[in-house]
Every structure is written in C-alpha cells, then in structure tokens.
Amino acid sequence: MDYTTAGVRFAGVMGGDGPPVLLLHGYPETHATWHAVAPALAHRFSIVAPDLPGYGQSFVRNDGVWAKRDVATELVSLMQSLGHQRFAVVGHDRGARVGYRLALDFPEQVTAYCSIAVVPTLDVWPAVDREFAKWAFHWFLFAQPGDLPERLLAADPDAFLDATLDHLAHDLSSLHPIAVADYRAAFAKPSVHRAIIKDYRAAYEIDVQHDAADRRSGRKIACPVLVVWPRHQRLVADQGHDDALTPAIVWRRWADDVREVDIDGGHLLPEQAHEAVVDTLLSFLA
Numbered sequence: 001m002d003y004t005t006a007g008v009r010f011a012g013v014m015g016g017d018g019p020p021v022l023l024l025h026g027y028p029e030t031h032a033t034w035h036a037v038a039p040a041l042a043h044r045f046s047i048v049a050p051d052l053p054g055y056g057q058s059f060v061r062n063d064g065v066w067a068k069r070d071v072a073t074e075l076v077s078l079m080q081s082l083g084h085q086r087f088a089v090v091g092h093d094r095g096a097r098v099g100y101r102l103a104l105d106f107p108e109q110v111t112a113y114c115s116i117a118v119v120p121t122l123d124v125w126p127a128v129d130r131e132f133a134k135w136a137f138h139w140f141l142f143a144q145p146g147d148l149p150e151r152l153l154a155a156d157p158d159a160f161l162d163a164t165l166d167h168l169a170h171d172l173s174s175l176h177p178i179a180v181a182d183y184r185a186a187f188a189k190p191s192v193h194r195a196i197i198k199d200y201r202a203a204y205e206i207d208v209q210h211d212a213a214d215r216r217s218g219r220k221i222a223c224p225v226l227v228v229w230p231r232h233q234r235l236v237a238d239q240g241h242d243d244a245l246t247p248a249i250v251w252r253r254w255a256d257d258v259r260e261v262d263i264d265g266g267h268l269l270p271e272q273a274h275e276a277v278v279d280t281l282l283s284f285l286a
Helices: 036-040 070-080 095-103 121-126 130-135 148-154 157-169 177-187 190-204 206-217 246-249 274-285
Strands: 002-004 007-014 019-026 046-050 086-093 108-116 223-232 258-263
Touching: 007 070, 007 190, 019 036, 019 070, 019 095, 036 046, 036 274, 046 070, 070 095, 070 130, 070 206, 095 108, 095 206, 095 223, 095 246, 108 177, 108 274, 148 157, 148 206, 157 177, 177 190, 190 223, 223 246, 223 274
Parallel strands: 019 046, 019 086, 086 108, 108 223, 223 258
Antiparallel strands: 002 007, 007 046
C-alpha cells in the first residue's frame, strides 16, 4: 500500500473482501502487529492496516504536531482515497488513542470502534501513580522538551527497542521474529524517533486539551464501542464516583453503547492472544 494524503505518505498492507476495517497499531511497532489478526479478518472484511504517520514506513510530509485530531483527519483521507466512506476502526495502544479521536471527530465515517488495552488519555493522567510511572516511564521521557529524548534513542535504538518489547511482552522471544525485525528496521530511523516523541508530547498537551473540551461539552462517540482488555493488566484511570472501576465503566463516560471483553494475556494482545482477539472482533464487527 502506498497512498499519499495532504500530510502523509502512507505505507502498510490491505486485502480481503467485505465491509472495511481500519487496523491501527501501537508503540513501538508497525502494521506488522496485525500479522496474525489481519489475515483471519480478511476472510470477511476489507482490511486496511497502515503504519501510523511517521511510524514504520509512513512518511510525514510536514513537521507539525502529532495531534491525534490531525492523524485522524489523514486517516479519513486515506480511507476515502481507497473508496471507503464508512468503516470500522480497531486500535491497539497508541492506535487506540488515534481511533477514539477518529470516532469522536468523524461520527459519520466510523461505524464501530474497538479499543485494545487502552482507556482515554484524559482519564489516565489524573490517576497516574508511582507504579504506572515505573511501568510506562516512556510517557514521561518522551514528553521532555528539547532534543534529549531523540539523543537517547539514537544512542542504541536496538537496545532500547528490545528492552521495550521484552517489557511489554514479558518475553521478547514470544513475538514473531519477522515482526520484530520490522520493528527494529523502523526504530533505527531518526524520523521514527521524532514521530514517536511527538505522539507522546501531543498526549501530554494538545490531545488531552481536545479530550477535556469534549468532556465539558458532553460530546460522545456515536457508534458501538468494544473495549478488549488484558485480564491481568492493571487499570489506571480516574476513579471519579465509581467504587469498582472497570474499563467499560471508563468508556461509558465517552459512549452509550459499550461492551467489554477480557482476554488472558499481556499488553500486546494482537500478537500474543491473536486467536482470542480475532474471535472477539468477528463477533463484534458482525
């Protein structure tokens, strides 16, 4: 796949036949995240799995802020250029954060939305504690001003990436070696470092401002929402008035039609629990 929008030259893969589904990967990966999920879904759906702007082989044509609102706009342009006026969105990790912004800003385009292992950014920040800061230290490293994060990543990108993947997967060897090779090839590029850092800086600044504006106005996601949660992943979200908080309860602050499925596995569910993810998505998207 090689399609150019106003701000991005998108790379990735597409295939299959049926209603369109947009698959959005997370950090620090590429579209290869979906190597086991996409082929199974392609029997019933038209799958589009791009590298997020600046990640992988997707080239950002300007040097602006990596706001999720801007990324969502580029993705709508991509889907429309492929002839898909309405489509479902499935996002994991950073892709899920792009996905919910896409669903909020483009309700007439998004028919269904699935978030894998993510609750909205606005709900995360007030609940951050020492355990989250230790587990997700990169949220704070990448938010630092200046070029220090870029310099640190450039010093030994393979070591940083392998440590990150081993941390997220609990065992780097559990990931497919071809997918890992794709992640390493992408992560070796300074342009990818810059895009990732802009992604996290936006989540610290403009993205959360957009979320807060939606919360104040009462704006919600109009389509059905599925949250797929790793059964053993700790939920970090603002407690509000909920005594027994669950991911679905958090998402019901953002949508009226929300369902939750918990799956055994760690954070990288599309790779480490792909059969359960496929079964869950087939049921939801049907």
